[in-house]
Amino acid sequence: MIKVNNEDMDFTDGMTIEDVLRIKRYSHPMITVIVNGKVIPVDSYSTHKIKDGDVINVIHMMSGGC
C-alpha cells in the first residue's frame, strides 16, 4: 500500500510515478510530485520506481480561467 495525497492506493511491483498519475487520472500539466518529502524531476516520472509504503504528494497548482 502507498499513500497518494493522503489516500491509500494499492502498490504493484515496478510501479512508476507515471503509473500513479495515470491511475489517479492526474493529467493537470502544473503539478509537482514529492515522494517521501523529495521533489522528483519531471523527466524521471517514467523511470522513478515507487516502493511499497511510499508517501506521495502530487501538488496541483491552480491555473487557467480559475
Added chain:
Amino acid sequence: MAGKILATYEYTPAKVEKGYAGKTLYINLSDMTIKEKPVTEKMKELFVGGRGFGLWYLWNAVSSDTKWNDPENEIIIAGGPICGITQYPGSGKAAVVTLSPLTGCPMDNNVGGYFAPLLKFSGWDALEIQGKSDRDVIVFIDGNRGKVVIEDASDEPADTHLLAEKLTERYADSEEDKRNISVVSSGKGAENTLIGMLNVSFYDVKRKAVRVKQAGRGGSGTVFRDKKIKAIVVKYKGVTGDSNNPADKEKIINAALRLHKEIFELDKLQNRMREVGTANLVEVMNDYDLLPVMNFQYGSHPDANRITSKVFREKYFTQNVPDNCWYGCSLSCAKAVDNYEVKTGPYKGQKVCVDAAEYETIAAVAANCGIFDPEYVIEANFYCDTYGLDTISFGNIVGFAMECYERGIINKEITGGLELKFGNADAALELLHQMAKGEGFGKIAGQGVKRLREYILEKTGADAKLLRDISMEIKGLEVSMYVSKESLAQQGGYAFANKGPQHDEAWLIFMDMVNKQIPTFEDKAEALHYFPIFRTWFSLQGLCKLPWNDIVPADNAMTDEPHKIPAHVQNYVDLFNGVTGKNITKEELLLQSERVFNFQRIFNLKMGKGTREYDMPPFRLLGPATKEEYESRAERYDKQLKELGYDIEGKTTEEKMAMLRQYRESQFEKLTDAVYKRRGWNKNGVPTLETVKKLGIDFPDVVELIAKYQE
C-alpha cells in the same frame, strides 16, 4: 457619418504622473452634463484605483432604494495606477462597476481590450456615467485633442461586431491609427435580457480585425443599453513604455524580464496559454470530474473529448499570431477563430473573426447543456458576443431549462414549442436568438436563472425545493463553470463571493479536494481569507490575473507557500512601487485589497443584502441534489457515508441522499462560521466595527449602517 452632436466638452488632457492622471470624467446622460472631478489623495490612499474607485463613486451616487434601471445608477470604468504599462504582461485591464440587474448589488468585472489605458492617457483615471439618455448615444473621447462629444446614435446598429468595426473605421484617421481606438459596446441581447455584457475592443494589427474582450458578469451591458448608450469610444495616439511616467522604470523592467523569461521557457510545459488560451482547462476539468455537465449534474462526459483544446487548436484556433489583449502580454491567451462562416440567425452567411473560445464559454454553452460540438461553441460564442450576452449566464439558463424540460417540469407549451432536451444545439441557438429579440420563451429565459425559476414555479406549481436545489445561482447571479460538490472550500469560494458565484475571488478546488492541503475549517477559512483579498488587488490596479498563476517559476514548488506564487507577488510589489514611487510591502498590498473587499461587502448590506442568508447556495453546489446524480457516483458517496460512520446497509438512495445532505449542509454552516470569523465579520456575515476601524473605512455612513447589524 456621425450623428447629431448633443453635447461637447473641451479639456486640457492631464499629464499622467506616477500612474495617475488625477482626474475623473463625469457624464450625466439625463441632462448631458460633462465635467471633470478631481481624484484626491485620499481616494488613492483608500481605494487605490479601478474597482476601488468604481465602488466609491457608486456608493456616493446611489441610495439603498436605488434600482439598477434608475437614473442614479452609474457605470464606472477605471483602470488603476499600473494600468497601461507595456512591459509587464497583463497590464491593460479595466474594472467595470455598476448596480446589477441580476443581484441588485454592485457588480464588478475585469476586462481586457485597450479602453482603460487609452482612457488614462487621454487624461482620465476613471469614467463615471450617470443618468439616462432619451435617445441612443455614442460618447466619443478624443484624448489628443482634449474633446468629449456625445452624439446621437439612433441610426447605428447595436450589435458589437457591426458597431465596433464601424466606429473604429469612422474615428481612425488611417489603417495605422486604428490601434489607437477602443470601443465599449454591447448589443440587442443586452436590451432585451438582464444578462447583458460589455465588449471592449482593440484592433488586431496582424489580422486587420477588431477584436473584443468581455466584461461579462451580472448585466453591465443591460445597464449600458438601459442608459441608451450604444458605444463609448476613446481615441489616443502616442502610447509608449513611459506613458505612465513611472517613478522607477528599472523596477518594472526587471520584474517584466523575469516574467517574460518564464513565459518563453515554461508556458509550453505548463498551460500552453500561448497555443490554446484557457481552453486547456476543458480536458483538465473533465479528468478531475469538475466540468459542469447537464446543469452541473455531472462532472465529466465521454464526449467531452470533442470540445477539448486539442480539437480547437487543430481545427479552429489560428496559431502563431500574437494574441494579446494589451501591449506586452507575452502570455497571449486571447485566441480567435478566423473566417468563421455564421450558420444561423440574422448574420447567417457572414464571415467573421470570433473571439473564441475560453474555457468558461465552452463549459457553459456546451458541456453544461449536454452539447459536445465545437462549431456550435463558436456559433454560440459569436452570437453571445455580438448580442452582448454573458456566455456563463446563458449556458446556465439553457442548462437549467433543459433539465426542467427533461424532468417534465416544463413542456413545449411553456417553451413555445422549443424541444429543450440536453444536447439539442438547434434549440439552444434558437433560444439565444429569441433572447436577443426579446421574444417567446427567450424573453422569460433572458431574465436569468432566478427569475426563470420563479416563473416556472408560478406557471407549473412544481416542487419549489427541487427547483431551488437545481437552479445554479446565488444572490441572483449564475454560477461559473466548476463543479464544487467535492470541495467544501470552493463551495465557500462561490457562496461568499461579493458579487455572486464567480471564481475570480477564489479557486481552491485543487488545494482542497486533490492536494488535501487545507483539511481543517481553520485552514479553509485562512485560504478563503487570503485568496479573495489577494485576487481583489488585480482589479484595483488594471491588471490581469492570469500571469499571476497560469505560469509559475520553475522553482515555485520549493517555496514555502507555492500557491501564493511568492516570486510573482514580489513582482507586483515592485510594479506598484515602480509606478507610483511608493514603498509598500506585500502586507500593505493585501491591506489595499482587504479594505476594498470589505467595503464591497458593506455595499451589499447597504442594498439590503450582504448578510448570511444571501450566502446560501443551492444544494447542488454542495452535493448530489437528485437520485441520478447520487447514483452516478454511488461508490464515492457510499464510501464517504461509511467513513463518516453512517449505517447505509439496506438503505435506499433517497435515504442515503438525506444523510449526505444533512452532513454536507452542517459542514457548510461550520465553514461559514469559520470564514466569517477569520474575515473579522460577525455571525451574520457583517464586518465588525473593529474590522472597519482597522481598515480605515469607518466613515459615518458605514458605521451607522453596520451598527444596525452588530450583535
